[in-house]
Amino acid sequence: MNLIEWAQNPWGQQIPIHIGWNLLWVSAIGALLFLIGHAIYVRYWAKAVTVHSDSRAATTGRALQVPERVARHSLGSRLFHLIMAIAMLALLVTAFLPKVGVRFAWVTYHWIAGIVLTISVIYHIFHASFWLDFWSIWPDKEDVEDASRRFKRALGQSAPPPRKFAKYPLENKLYHLVVMLAGLTAIGTGLFMMKRVQTPFFTRNPYLFGDMTWGWMYVLHGLAGIGFVALVTVHIYFAIRPEKLFLTKAMIFGWITREQYLEHHDPARWPIKEPPSEAGPSKSKTVPA
Amino acid sequence: MAVIHDVIPAFELFQPTTVDDALALQSRHGAKAWVLAGGLDSFDWFKDRIKRPEVVIDLSQIKELRGIRAVGDGLEIGAMTTLTEVVRHPMVREKYSILPNAAEAAASPQIRNQGTIGGNVSQDARCWYYRGGWPCYRAGGNICYADTPTGLNREHAILDADRCVAVNPSDTAPALIALDAKMVIRTPKGERVVNAEDYFIGPAIDITRMTILQPGDLLTTIRIPSTWAGSQFYFEKARDRSVWDFALVNVAAAVVTSGNAIERIRLVVNGVAAHPVRLTAVEAAVQGKPRNAETAELAGQLAVRGAQPLQYNGYKVPLMRNLVKRAIRGVAGGEAA
Numbered sequence: 001m002n003l004i005e006w007a008q009n010p011w012g013q014q015i016p017i018h019i020g021w022n023l024l025w026v027s028a029i030g031a032l033l034f035l036i037g038h039a040i041y042v043r044y045w046a047k048a049v050t051v052h053s054d055s056r057a058a059t060t061g062r063a064l065q066v067p068e069r070v071a072r073h074s075l076g077s078r079l080f081h082l083i084m085a086i087a088m089l090a091l092l093v094t095a096f097l098p099k100v101g102v103r104f105a106w107v108t109y110h111w112i113a114g115i116v117l118t119i120s121v122i123y124h125i126f127h128a129s130f131w132l133d134f135w136s137i138w139p140d141k142e143d144v145e146d147a148s149r150r151f152k153r154a155l156g157q158s159a160p161p162p163r164k165f166a167k168y169p170l171e172n173k174l175y176h177l178v179v180m181l182a183g184l185t186a187i188g189t190g191l192f193m194m195k196r197v198q199t200p201f202f203t204r205n206p207y208l209f210g211d212m213t214w215g216w217m218y219v220l221h222g223l224a225g226i227g228f229v230a231l232v233t234v235h236i237y238f239a240i241r242p243e244k245l246f247l248t249k250a251m252i253f254g255w256i257t258r259e260q261y262l263e264h265h266d267p268a269r270w271p272i273k274e275p276p277s278e279a280g281p282s283k284s285k286t287v288p289a
Numbered sequence: 290m291a292v293i294h295d296v297i298p299a300f301e302l303f304q305p306t307t308v309d310d311a312l313a314l315q316s317r318h319g320a321k322a323w324v325l326a327g328g329l330d331s332f333d334w335f336k337d338r339i340k341r342p343e344v345v346i347d348l349s350q351i352k353e354l355r356g357i358r359a360v361g362d363g364l365e366i367g368a369m370t371t372l373t374e375v376v377r378h379p380m381v382r383e384k385y386s387i388l389p390n391a392a393e394a395a396a397s398p399q400i401r402n403q404g405t406i407g408g409n410v411s412q413d414a415r416c417w418y419y420r421g422g423w424p425c426y427r428a429g430g431n432i433c434y435a436d437t438p439t440g441l442n443r444e445h446a447i448l449d450a451d452r453c454v455a456v457n458p459s460d461t462a463p464a465l466i467a468l469d470a471k472m473v474i475r476t477p478k479g480e481r482v483v484n485a486e487d488y489f490i491g492p493a494i495d496i497t498r499m500t501i502l503q504p505g506d507l508l509t510t511i512r513i514p515s516t517w518a519g520s521q522f523y524f525e526k527a528r529d530r531s532v533w534d535f536a537l538v539n540v541a542a543a544v545v546t547s548g549n550a551i552e553r554i555r556l557v558v559n560g561v562a563a564h565p566v567r568l569t570a571v572e573a574a575v576q577g578k579p580r581n582a583e584t585a586e587l588a589g590q591l592a593v594r595g596a597q598p599l600q601y602n603g604y605k606v607p608l609m610r611n612l613v614k615r616a617i618r619g620v621a622g623g624e625a626a
Contacts (some may be wrong), residue, residue: 007424010434017430098495101503105493107451196432197452218431220392 003027004219009211016215019222021099024229031230035237042241047154066272071260072167072250077132081251087117088232091186095225107197114190121183136167139177142269143170166269179231186224189217247250300342304350308475308509309347313557314479315505324507325349326369326408328566329400334413339422354509359382362515368407368508372461372539373398375406385513386520387541391464392619397533409474410462410488411500414455414536414563416445426453426496428437431461442599447606449562451493454599455589462489462565462585463557464524468517472586473510474502482512486531499563517543517555523616536560549579550616556616558592563607568592568613570624575617582618590615 004022009015073081090113094106128134146162147170153159168176195205196214209217239248246264250256261267299324314508315322325331326349334340350353354369357378364380372392375381380387390544395401395409414420414427416435424430435442436454445454462485472517488500488508502508528534538560543552554572557599559565571588578584589610596606 005429007428007430010421010423015424017424061363103490103494105451107493198450204436206437211432214431 009273011211013211015211016219018215018218018225023222023226024096024099027226027229028160031233034230035234038237066258066261066267068258069255070257070258070272072247072256074132075254076127078251078254079118080127083120084117084124084271087120088228091117092225092232096229111190111194111197111199114187114194117183117193118187121187133167136210137173137176138269139170140166141274142166143173163269164264165264175231175235178227181233182224182227185220186228189221189224192217193221220239295330297374298338300335300345302347304347306350306352308351308353308507309547309615310478311348311351311476311507313347314344315507317344320504322504323347323447327371327404328408329404329515330408330412333420337422338419339420360512363518364513366406366511366513368510369405370407372396372404372406372409374403375461376401377537383513384518385468387464387467387523387524387543388461388513390522390524391460391526391539391541394461394524394536394539399489400533406461409509410459410465410485411502411508412459414453414499416453416455417441417459419455424490427455429497436551438506438600440600443601444535444560444623445599446562447593447596447598447602447609448508448566449491449493449564450597451491451496453492453496453563455492455563456560457499457562457564458535459559459565460526460536463539463559465511465513466557466565466567467522467543467555468513469543471512471514471553472508473512475507475509476503476590477505477537482490484510486565486567491563513533517545520545521619525612525615527612538605538612538615540609540612542619544580544619546580549581551575551578551580551584551617556592558609558613561596561605570594571613581619585614586618 001022003023004016005018005020006014007017058181094110094113098104098106126139142163143166149159149162153161192208193204195208198204206214238244239251246256246260261270301312305314305486311324315324321343323331323340323345325345325347331340331345333575335342342485349368351369354367356367357370357374357380358365359380364385366375372395375392376389378389392401392406392409396404416425416427418434418440419425419427422428423434424432425435426433426548433453434440435445436452442454444456446456465485470486471482472485472488474481474483481499490498493539499510500508523544524540526536526539528536536559538558541557541559543555544551554575556566556568556572557566568588568591573593575584575588578587592613593610596609598606
């Protein structure tokens, strides 16, 4: 099995041309094995996590101040997620169905979906940088400490109980980090690759880079693509897991309940701010956090 | 360009005598197997060392794939029937004269004696970058060497290019589409019959293939219905050398007239895209119109709408326009009438 396909160009150089497409199956099967393993682990071995007493105290103390619905994602964030998800699925379908034998004219659909993804990601970068709590999605020192505590306790070693999560669990933050890296790689290389096909935006110029540079660009684009096969599979799996469904519903409706907020999140690490709210319709007051 | 060697690399040769055996061999050897018809396309690949199959399945011993038979109200032509046999067959000449005219325009007498109609319609692209073994899109790479500012693309596509700009080189393909032929394909799952028009695919659908044939599939028969039997036919092939060359552009038309008006028409060009192009918009536009210079002018203009010439093949636009005009008028230059 070749990780990278090489070829000899007219000038006698060995150049990479793309990834070995059997990596697609490695990615897909790897993701399936992971989620089967995870499901079995959660079903038979995972223990309930004991949280730090400070977290419990803070939760109890602030319970009365928490509204019935806590805003988690703004309308702009949810629309971005929806558009990005549609674009990503369109990109995966148009990229990989032809590789498994479903033949159709995929190139135009692919770059259109790529443009949609690019615009949505640019919007997200600005939106998250200036209108959202930018740092809330990045792993911090406390996440690392708590992860270490959880790991030690899972192994039966002595360690203080971890705290509840901030707005986003560590896994969520790490997933975002990986998706960001893969996404920017796919977008960056994809935009350059549009110079190789007919689009209304660019005049074709296959000689913009040398064969070697183009080759690595195709390899990176392919690696990001098959990476997304696994990432999207795992993401959908977690989105439909029973214990995570409240987060999925929050991505649709924009809010979580007071009970969910107090059960899963540390108000000290994800404090509720004062209104105004832009969360979904609610009979009671919804406060953004 | 590739170096031509005298001796081709070794391979294991199978010569099945039935279609079932050929299909079984294809299933057993999968992508390692190469199906050999007349060998005119295949041996170029082998001698150039570009394709190095481990197994070659030679179809020449399968009698059921040879010959021309009258069936129902039409004809069946075995895929291994030689082009010369197609050219000489009296019934084909009488009712479907466009096909022998197209077949006779292919290559040289020696090649037509060996080349088959199945091979002619299924042959690979003749783009020299691709045939030279460079890692172009069609060869599984990520570039079209012909479609670059310095690429030699005089013979390449002006229509339907999608990354790859190679053209379909077949002469019989447009004639078969004009006759509304059906391609009978045996696959591991059974028999499929597809319109000749749908047998050919462009790079947008599959950039590494020119037909819908997948590994394990076998074109066995070409059926020609009587729909266009005895129509007025027109075939013309423009090429650099009249004695032996691939088409720069060729055109095939089957026309049924009522008085001087065009009642029905099928019009196909090849050499302008990676697949033969049926000009359905032109067909619709000229239907019911008189077969004269004015209609021909309209057809010619409409035919080349959307053409996108490359650096060196701009001449193909007026060439295609004029061939379409002549096909509509049914005069001059044509190798049939």
